[in-house]
Amino acid sequence: MKAESGSSAMFVQCQGCRKTLFATEFLASHKVCGTCGHHHRLTWRERVDATFDADTFCESASTLVSHDPLNFPEYAPKYGQAQAKTGSMDSVTIGTARLEGLPVSVAVSDFHFMGGSMGSVAGEKVTLALEEAANARIPAIVFCASGGARMQEGILSLMQMAKTTAAVERCQEAGVPFIAVFTDPTMAGVLASYASVADVILSEPRALVGFAGQRVAKQAGVHKAPKDFQSAEFAMRSGMIDRIVPRKDLRPTLATLCRTLGGRLLHGAAHG
Amino acid sequence: MKAESGSSAMFVQCQGCRKTLFATEFLASHKVCGTCGHHHRLTWRERVDATFDADTFCESASTLVSHDPLNFPEYAPKYGQAQAKTGSMDSVTIGTARLEGLPVSVAVSDFHFMGGSMGSVAGEKVTLALEEAANARIPAIVFCASGGARMQEGILSLMQMAKTTAAVERCQEAGVPFIAVFTDPTMAGVLASYASVADVILSEPRALVGFAGQRVAKQAGVHKAPKDFQSAEFAMRSGMIDRIVPRKDLRPTLATLCRTLGGRLLHGAAHG
Amino acid sequence: MAKTYKEWMQPLRELEEGIANLESLAAGESGDKAAEIAETIRRFRQRRDNYIETLFSRLGPWERVLLARAEQRPYTLDYVSRIFSEFLELAGDRAAADDHAIVGGPALFQGRPVIALGHQKGRNLTERTDRNYAMAKPEGYRKAIRLFRMAERFRMPVLTFVDTPAADPGVESESRGISEAIASSMLEMVRLTVPVVSVVIGEGGSGGALGIAVANRVLMLEHSIYSVIPPEGCAAILWRAPEKGPQAAAALQLTAQTALELGVVEQVIPEPFGGAHRDYDEAAAGVRDAIALHLSQLDAMSPESLKADRYDKFRRLGSFSHQDLAAVSVTS
């Protein structure tokens, strides 16, 4: 949007259709364009507000910060700028919340923090959120929004793929459902790890979803791609996504999944 | 072959290249044409002789016969003729044997008995062979040669697919390897049940391997098939087969699989 | 040529149309005239019911095939919407595609979480093409496997609805392993330690049907069929004459009653008067009650015994004996 989120401008311009929209209506629809349906990116707080019961989100591990293990060029200042811009310490925010009254463990990635990239902190927090779900026997809901691994942390960033995937096994062992929601974009190191092995995968419409970034793919000589290559719709056709869910329907859809797949957790193991 | 197996003709004609071959050489190569490599079908006894250590095959359940549960038109006389022609009671022969000294449980389907079709008896015998492998903790080796389910036994034939597949789970639980060998043809109800869930699938070259019989496929409007559609080579390209093994190499290949995948059974559970 | 469903149903349709005409006529009348028409309608309805009764009292094998395939019959989603609440369809095999010939997802059955899935036919050309005539491809069975594993992980009973002429036999299906997919789906069902109930609601067509029907209890609707091969295919192979489907249907004995007698199914669920298609709600209620009954029995079993029970059910099926012994059938 032209207008900064949280600013008091009366109008914003849609990034999909370029129409001018009333800011109040735009915010009321959680930044979905009433004309073309374009789903604009949300900050983690906007996502929490749009999804979970009011005032139920309880954040944890909020003070974790990366150590810049490689002393990577330009990383420290970029990291500081992202913190200043977003008010968060890193790209992923975790905690517990309620969804239509049901307790859930939550992780939300925020693209506004260095492209939602996954370094040591994001990996640790996703892992903590999945472990919390397994330990507390509540469903895990993870909102993905990431360009991939955070290359400034080198090989340790790559290892977050294995670490977060391993945590999915904890959920599976505990029999708690893990639901991933792909939002624009869900790419590379995040897509190729915990996100793709969720029990259920939902996606917002037209989110970018893919393995190789466009620059990497181009270098590798990818061509003859269909027009909607690396979209949620392409991934859905390819059998990778369960449902493409408009933002306004996400809350009830997630609640239904918690009541069915996670139903046994609520009522005790009455059957089987 | 033009000459009946077991006859004393000096020459046979290859069904692949139509060349005339010396019967002695032909039999010495276990009916593989020395010129074009065509693998002619074997009787169950020829297969046992070609594969296992001499005089180690010990047949079981040899007296099982079908009951013709639907009193299906023409089934009883056809069944009797097949018995008279082959000297077997039904299409599958089972037992135990040794392979390079290693004990194995064996099932061999014989295409000469009503096209190797799987009815109640074949299903029972394959199940018994797999259960024997699981119980005795020895590898199971099954040679497939079948047009599919024996429709004359109606719905009970269909149920043999579930029954034999369930027996595979017994092998998996027991940790004994189950190796299937596809020979010409391995089709339909056999391919779509126990055969396809073997741990390792070997196939003889150019065996017909497919789901729908040609007549059924034609009725369903199958077209634009590649030239080698429903061949072992096509199935191999499609990721369904581990190795295409010429008949002369089957014995050492199977032995290697028994020593590696089944190695633990021989030495006791020394590790892990 | 073998009779079609349309030809077979022609007299009944004429009666129904007559009744409909009279009903619209009656709407414009009052007094004696109205009473007279009402009486005629009553007589026509009686005649229709008598006709149905006669028709169904002497259903031949081929009529049973026509009935099981009738596009008026309720399909999987017709039952699912009536039997479950909160059904949420999930999609994709996580490998290649989503198959619209098989639908499934979590739901609540009488308030309790379950996995429901089944073959889905289409009612018009667009739907039928989209659903591929309920002929599932490998991705359909692989989606089913995903759902079975979910059921196992979350301890949910599995309820499947069977209604397919056969699995898809095309080149793409073959190259993506249709045989492997069916076999793996069966194997996954064998492994389940949760209750599994399957209901054949229309056409139980060979391996494509069995691929999602390896259940503790297999039920069949009264007018459904279950067959190792479509009768036309059987006729094509035996007599090289696909048009001899009716004869093959007779020989194959593909009825619910035969399946019950052979021990293949545990219960035949009665259909509403004149067939399930005449009252979807009543048909669904019958299926719902049957599922509830069998689930309540299966609930008494431990996870291990549910798996063992399923093994034993299929282990017993067959009809044979030792040649030199007294001929005793293993089934029933």
Place this chain on the structure above:
Amino acid sequence: MAKTYKEWMQPLRELEEGIANLESLAAGESGDKAAEIAETIRRFRQRRDNYIETLFSRLGPWERVLLARAEQRPYTLDYVSRIFSEFLELAGDRAAADDHAIVGGPALFQGRPVIALGHQKGRNLTERTDRNYAMAKPEGYRKAIRLFRMAERFRMPVLTFVDTPAADPGVESESRGISEAIASSMLEMVRLTVPVVSVVIGEGGSGGALGIAVANRVLMLEHSIYSVIPPEGCAAILWRAPEKGPQAAAALQLTAQTALELGVVEQVIPEPFGGAHRDYDEAAAGVRDAIALHLSQLDAMSPESLKADRYDKFRRLGSFSHQDLAAVSVTS
């Protein structure tokens, strides 16, 4: 432009050629002349060894990348043929295809059954095309999953060899779920209750490498690399200049030594003098001994603790702290 392997190795190649020429010269001589040539050869060899020593004592980050990628290096099957007996390659993902970029199968390691698998590069254009430059597609990882499950079922240790620039990023791979396949392969490795040892033998390229390297013990050959992204890709993203690979290589610190210091790998296996490509047998012996050592340690663990050990290994990896606490790295 960044230096190529060929340019970098030019002086060494000239020395080697000189030695080869002298050797063929010597073959035709005898007496004093022969002794004289032998002495020259000796001096040339000495010079070559000194050159190698100098070269390897001050390897820059980019030279390390070139070395790890060198097509003279031994590839997976070169190690497999030297380390195992009775290796039998298995094929197919049982869903769509067989991927020649990953090879694997059962084998005997010092007489004991194991599953061995790894990325396989090609040495000439035909081979490289067939192997897709060791860039595995979904079917490669799904074949690996099949082999992992076999290892679990038959209680065989898993030994993987890592050598890939990256997973295949093409349209087909995307449409068959390359991301899902990599993630599922990692998840399958997480679940294993048998010992797993992975050896990075050349190029450990991002997710494509990690997909078969979730092991209890990850080892790296001295001159192999392991990186979250190829340096050229990193340069393309950071500076929009793929040719700045050398700078990115320096920033990424993709060496075995760094991986060891960060706790990512457990051991760096020394290579023969001048690199693994100068003596395949010696290189393989080093790998064999390292595997034997780690397997003997893992053999002491129960199935459950092997799984827990693997979880803990990756659970620990990361470098962070609470902002308001003393900055203490979690690793090493």
